[in-house]
Structures are given as structure tokens and as C-alpha cells.
Amino acid sequence: MTYAAALQALADPTRRAIVEKLRHGPRSVGQLAQGFRISRPAVSQHLRVLSCAGLLDVVPVGARRVYRLRPEGFAQLRVYLEDLWRDALRTFDTPVLPAPSGED
Amino acid sequence: MTYAAALQALADPTRRAIVEKLRHGPRSVGQLAQGFRISRPAVSQHLRVLSCAGLLDVVPVGARRVYRLRPEGFAQLRVYLEDLWRDALRTFDTPVLPAPSGED
DNA sequence: CGGCTGCGTAAGTCATAGCTTACGGTAAGT
DNA sequence: ACTTACCGTAAGCTATGACTTACGCAGCCG
Numbered sequence: 001m002t003y004a005a006a007l008q009a010l011a012d013p014t015r016r017a018i019v020e021k022l023r024h025g026p027r028s029v030g031q032l033a034q035g036f037r038i039s040r041p042a043v044s045q046h047l048r049v050l051s052c053a054g055l056l057d058v059v060p061v062g063a064r065r066v067y068r069l070r071p072e073g074f075a076q077l078r079v080y081l082e083d084l085w086r087d088a089l090r091t092f093d094t095p096v097l098p099a100p101s102g103e104d
Numbered sequence: 105m106t107y108a109a110a111l112q113a114l115a116d117p118t119r120r121a122i123v124e125k126l127r128h129g130p131r132s133v134g135q136l137a138q139g140f141r142i143s144r145p146a147v148s149q150h151l152r153v154l155s156c157a158g159l160l161d162v163v164p165v166g167a168r169r170v171y172r173l174r175p176e177g178f179a180q181l182r183v184y185l186e187d188l189w190r191d192a193l194r195t196f197d198t199p200v201l202p203a204p205s206g207e208d
Numbered sequence: 209c210g211g212c213t214g215c216g217t218a219a220g221t222c223a224t225a226g227c228t229t230a231c232g233g234t235a236a237g238t
Numbered sequence: 239a240c241t242t243a244c245c246g247t248a249a250g251c252t253a254t255g256a257c258t259t260a261c262g263c264a265g266c267c268g
Contacts, residue, residue: 004117011115012256013108023191025198029215042257044216063214063265069192078185085182087127088173094129116226133245146227148246167235167244 002054003080006073009053014038015046019055019069026059026068106158107184110177113157118142119150123159123173130163130172 009015014036021032029047033040047067050056054073059066113119118140125136133151137144151171154160158177163170 004120007111007120008115011112014256016108016111019188023188023195025195030213038256039258040214041216041259045256048216060265065215069188069195071189071192071196074185074189074192078182078189081178081182081185084123084127084173085175085178088175088178091127091129091173092175118226134243142226143228144244145229145246149226152246169245 002073003077005053006055006077009049009055010077012046012049014042015050018043018046018050022056022067022069026066028061028064028066030064032067106177107181109157110159110181113153113159114181116150116153118146119154122147122150122154126160126171126173130170132165132168132170134168136171 010019017036018032021027021035029040029044032047033043036043047056051058051067054076055070056067056073057070059068114123121140122136125131125139133144133148136151137147140147151160155162155171158180159174160171160177161174163172
């Protein structure tokens with residue numbers, strides 16, 4: 001059920017942009033905030049959401065905090081969508097008018 | 105870029121519940137609305153969002169409209185997450201302190 | 209020990225998303 | 239043709255979420 005938070009986290013465009021930056025490797029908050037029009041605290045809040053969703057990891061390095069993608073979080077989401085996609089394929093073959101009387 | 109709308113659509117719990125119902129096969133709006141506390145128009149609005157995101161198909165059958173999962177929509181999301189997960193695995197191996205001077 | 213950098217948190221504002229009721233339009237039944 | 243079932247849309251309300259500024263706290267350096 002943890003994919004729920006992950007989906008909600010990835011629904012926001014800014015958070016997806018943050019994830020895109022992290023695809024290239026670990027980044028500190030300052031590095032991530034750079035290039036965004038929004039304030040740094042706003043970025044912090046987004047990082048919090050992504051972390052709570054299990055999509056990010058934090059490593060304190062001196063005074064700064066380095067974030068990176070957390071494979072396990074994305075793995076769970078991946079599995080969920082994999083199953084969903086499979087069922088979508090399966091139900092796509094079933095006729096649209098199977099049982100107006102007999103409930104499926 | 106179509107995965108953006110799909111992610112935003114799947115972020116809502118009610119819409120995920122609708123998708124869960126559709127995993128078992130095509131359903132009419134009335135059938136989908138049954139079992140939800142929210143009103144039928146609310147369900148219609150959710151169906152609209154899911155359809156616009158490319159996750160659902162509609163087939164008019166007489167006076168009713170039968171919805172079903174659209175495999176292609178989920179396929180695109182699947183691919184997006186697949187790549188993301190791969191990058192997450194890759195960047196997870198890179199050291200956290202690679203280049204304080206030389207930008208990655 | 210100050211001062212500075214880097215970051216998270218709190219409080220408040222504002223836009224958006226989800227819900228409701230009311231309505232209109234099409235298909236089927238009598 | 240009238241009624242009923244089924245469904246989408248419009249308008250309005252409200253709660254949630256994203257953003258801002260202000261603040262506080264830990265690490266580094268003189």
C-alpha cells in the first residue's frame with residue numbers, strides 16, 4: 001500500500017523535476033534549489049514529501065544534506081504498475097457486454 | 105510526457121479505487137458509482153480525469169457508457185517508471201561525495 | 209568565541225481540486 | 239408521445255496543498 005504515497009508525491013510537477021535532477025546523481029538541497037523559481041524552503045518541503053513517500057534517501061555531509069533516489073521506493077511502484085498493466089491487457093480482451101443480467 | 109497526467113490522475117485514492125474495480129473487467133458508470141459514498145456525478149468527473157489521462161476507454165452501450173482500462177496508458181507509465189527505477193539503481197552506487205569542486 | 213553557511217520548521221496566504229445539487233440530453237420501454 | 243433510466247455538465251462551496259517570509263538550529267572557519 002506504500003505506492004499510494006509515492007503516486008501522490010510524483011503527481012506534482014516540481015517534485016518530478018527534483019527527481020529528474022536526482023537521476024544524474026546525489027545532490028545537496030542547495031544544488032537542487034538552484035534553477036528553480038521557488039524558494040529553497042519550498043524545495044525542502046518537496047524533499048520531505050518525497051522522502052516520506054520512500055522515494056528519497058538523505059545523507060548528512062557536514063552542514064549539508066545530500067539527497068538521492070531510493071531504488072526500493074520506485075521498485076514498489078514499478079511492481080504495482082506492472083500488475084495493473086497486466087490486468088489492463090487482460091480485461092481489454094473481455095467483451096464489453098458480458099453480463100447485463102448476471103453480475104460479473 | 106503523457107505520464108504526467110497519468111500520475112496526477114492516479115494520485116487520487118477514489119480514482120485508484122475506480123481503477124481497482126475496472127481491473128476485474130469493464131463496468132458502467134452506475135456499476136462503478138455503486139459502493140462509493142460520493143455522488144454519481146463525482147464519479148463521472150473522476151472518470152473524465154482518468155479518460156483524459158489516457159488510462160480509460162469508453163464504449164457507449166445503449167443509454168449507458170461502459171468504461172475499461174486502456175493498456176497503452178498504463179504501458180507508458182510503466183516504461184517511465186522502469187527507466188526511473190534503473191537510474192535510481194545506478195545513482196545509488198555512486199558515492200555521495202564525488203565532486204564538491206567538479207560539478208557532476 | 210562570534211559570524212557565516214546550509215537547512216528544516218512554523219505560521220499565514222492563496223489557488224486548486226474534489227464534492228454537492230441542479231439541470232439537460234439521449235436511449236429504451238409502455 | 240410520455241415516462242423512466244442513465245449519464246455528462248454547470249455552478250458554487252470547502253478543504254487541501256503549494257508557496258512565501260520569518261525564525262531557529264547545527265556545522266565550519268576566522
